[in-house]
Amino acid sequence: RQTGGGGFAMLRGAPVVYEHQEEIRDLLIAEVRRRGVLQPADFSVQNWRLEPAAARAAAYAAMHASAFDTPGAVGAAAPAQGRRLRIIASNDFHGALEARADGNGVLRGGAPYFATAIRRAREECVPPACVSVWLDGGDEFQGTPVSNLGFGRPVVEVFSRLGLNAAALGNHEFDWGLDTLRARMREAPYPILGANVRDATGADVAWIPNDTILDVQGVRIGVVGISTVETPSATRPTIVAGLRFVDPVPVVNAHAKALRARGAQAVVVVAHAGAFCDRANADSCKGEIVRLAQGITERVDAIVSGHTHSRVATVVNGIPIVQAYSSGSAIGVIDVPLGGGTPSVTVRNVRPDSLPADSAIAALTTALLSTTAAHFREPVAVVAERMETGTRGTLGNLIADAQRWAGGGDVAIMNRGGLRAALPAGTVTRGSLFEVQPFGNALVRISLRGAELRSWLERLASRDDVNFFLSGVRVVVDSTKPAGHRIVKVTLSDGRVLDERRVYRLVMSDFLAVGGDGLNLTERAIAVEELKLVDVDVLERYLGSRPSPVRAPTDARLVPLGK
Numbered sequence: 001r002q003t004g005g006g007g008f009a010m011l012r013g014a015p016v017v018y019e020h021q022e023e024i025r026d027l028l029i030a031e032v033r034r035r036g037v038l039q040p041a042d043f044s045v046q047n048w049r050l051e052p053a054a055a056r057a058a059a060y061a062a063m064h065a066s067a068f069d070t071p072g073a074v075g076a077a078a079p080a081q082g083r084r085l086r087i088i089a090s091n092d093f094h095g096a097l098e099a100r101a102d103g104n105g106v107l108r109g110g111a112p113y114f115a116t117a118i119r120r121a122r123e124e125c126v127p128p129a130c131v132s133v134w135l136d137g138g139d140e141f142q143g144t145p146v147s148n149l150g151f152g153r154p155v156v157e158v159f160s161r162l163g164l165n166a167a168a169l170g171n172h173e174f175d176w177g178l179d180t181l182r183a184r185m186r187e188a189p190y191p192i193l194g195a196n197v198r199d200a201t202g203a204d205v206a207w208i209p210n211d212t213i214l215d216v217q218g219v220r221i222g223v224v225g226i227s228t229v230e231t232p233s234a235t236r237p238t239i240v241a242g243l244r245f246v247d248p249v250p251v252v253n254a255h256a257k258a259l260r261a262r263g264a265q266a267v268v269v270v271a272h273a274g275a276f277c278d279r280a281n282a283d284s285c286k287g288e289i290v291r292l293a294q295g296i297t298e299r300v301d302a303i304v305s306g307h308t309h310s311r312v313a314t315v316v317n318g319i320p321i322v323q324a325y326s327s328g329s330a331i332g333v334i335d336v337p338l339g340g341g342t343p344s345v346t347v348r349n350v351r352p353d354s355l356p357a358d359s360a361i362a363a364l365t366t367a368l369l370s371t372t373a374a375h376f377r378e379p380v381a382v383v384a385e386r387m388e389t390g391t392r393g394t395l396g397n398l399i400a401d402a403q404r405w406a407g408g409g410d411v412a413i414m415n416r417g418g419l420r421a422a423l424p425a426g427t428v429t430r431g432s433l434f435e436v437q438p439f440g441n442a443l444v445r446i447s448l449r450g451a452e453l454r455s456w457l458e459r460l461a462s463r464d465d466v467n468f469f470l471s472g473v474r475v476v477v478d479s480t481k482p483a484g485h486r487i488v489k490v491t492l493s494d495g496r497v498l499d500e501r502r503v504y505r506l507v508m509s510d511f512l513a514v515g516g517d518g519l520n521l522t523e524r525a526i527a528v529e530e531l532k533l534v535d536v537d538v539l540e541r542y543l544g545s546r547p548s549p550v551r552a553p554t555d556a557r558l559v560p561l562g563k
Contacts, residue, residue: 085338090118106351137305137306142175191212196246249292249296411492445505
């Protein structure tokens with residue numbers, strides 16, 4: 001503020017009458033220690049109220065609106081006459097039993113509040129005029145210490161208590177191997193569906209159900225499940241090597257027709273396949289789920305989407321589609337008039353500041369979290385600023401630096417898909433790091449000549465969406481050139497230009513080394529060394545080795561020509 005920042009331009013250049021080199025954070029720490037117990041009444045007095053009382057709900061909603069919040073429903077509300085089907089939708093829960101802060105510090109999600117949102121959506125649907133089902137778009141388990149150490153069992157327990165009706169088979173359901181997945185599927189009282197999953201011969205996989213019919217208060221609802229065709233590259237390829245993920249369009253058409261023949265009055269697709277939409281235009285969505293909807297020729301009443309962790313509330317080919325972000329931070333609601341009419345689709349945020357906790361799920365969550373709390377709440381380091389996961393963020397570069405440091409490499413690469421959460425500012429715990437890198441991938445060091453390294457970097461630069469981070473190298477790219485010829489210059493961190501004859505050491509995760517994200521490289525290698533280093537452990541050690549507070553790297557690694 002003293003230098004004019006934050007709109008305080010009037011202070012710029014003013015005489016300094018007091019200056020003390022002490023961080024505001026330290027002042028706060030000292031004050032908390034002095035008081036011991038903080039009482040809200042010591043810091044504020046409510047000396048106002050909103051009148052009239054009827055205006056309070058609207059004012060509260062306006063006050064809490066943000067870029068994350070959702071606009072109104074797509075489609076008209078269902079008519080009052082005739083029965084309607086309410087589909088309550090969730091997706092990509094990723095073991096998120098605890099609420100977590102977004103980039104603005106606002107808490108979102110958390111199983112106790114997620115439970116309340118689902119209960120309220122059910123209570124609004126009053127039988128017999130309305131019947132409701134809760135369907136999930138997949139990726140339930142992977143991502144937090146409490147879920148991962150239980151190999152997904154805690155989420156099955158919570159979702160079972162809440163009465164999930166059916167789910168899609170997400171790519172991360174495969175992360176702990178087929179035996180573990182089959183165990184979770186046996187334990188879950190709800191079916192986990194994947195109709196487009198085949199074995200190596202093209203035959204149905206006996207242990208993966210394709211569809212189901214739910215009988216809800218006399219209404220028969222057919223549900224068919226779909227897994228993303230990206231699964232072979234979005235999970236460890238060796239785990240799903242014996243499976244095929246085929247085009248879902250003919251699969252959905254066939255099952256929708258068969259479900260109607262079996263007596264289904266409505267058909268819903270649960271698909272771990274997603275899209276991205278322009279916030280200003282709900283009809284601008286693009287992605288796998290949009291292509292699926294466009295190809296459907298049989299009557300399908302709604303689609304519950306997942307996989308892209310985005311907001312989708314749109315209608316494609318007459319079919320309402322919903323996806324509600326991720327980690328229990330929102331739910332989707334689709335209302336379908338069963339006698340004909342226009343469906344509506346909305347996304348509702350789940351925020352602890354505006355929803356009460358479900359007491360039973362809160363008690364269960366506390367009990368589950370207690371099993372991991374002691375170990376994962378230990379502090380690791382202090383981070384100066386929040387580091388985001390996107391390609392414009394800095395977290396990927398930091399992790400690539402950590403892996404090059406630990407693996408003794410000249411160059412390192414980190415994939416965007418391996419970053420599952422932002423790294424918050426302030427004290428970082430083991431649990432924070434685990435949520436950033438929950439997969440437990442080991443590091444691999446690959447030796448190869450400079451010509452092969454440059455060729456491999458060309459493969460990265462030729463992708464339409466370059467979702468990778470580099471360390472130890474600066475690559476100048478001309479995106480106007482044809483694929484395979486976009487790299488203008490490659491410089492190592494010591495300033496030397498890449499020598500095509502020299503042998504370099506490239507560090508990456510074993511997931512990437514065996515072909516994850518389509519980046520198989522080992523057939524070109526001179527040597528491949530498994531380092532017995534787990535990625536999250538490496539990040540912990542690296543942060544602990546850096547000066548405190550740890551700051552994000554600021555140098556550019558993938559540089560557009562002319563920048």
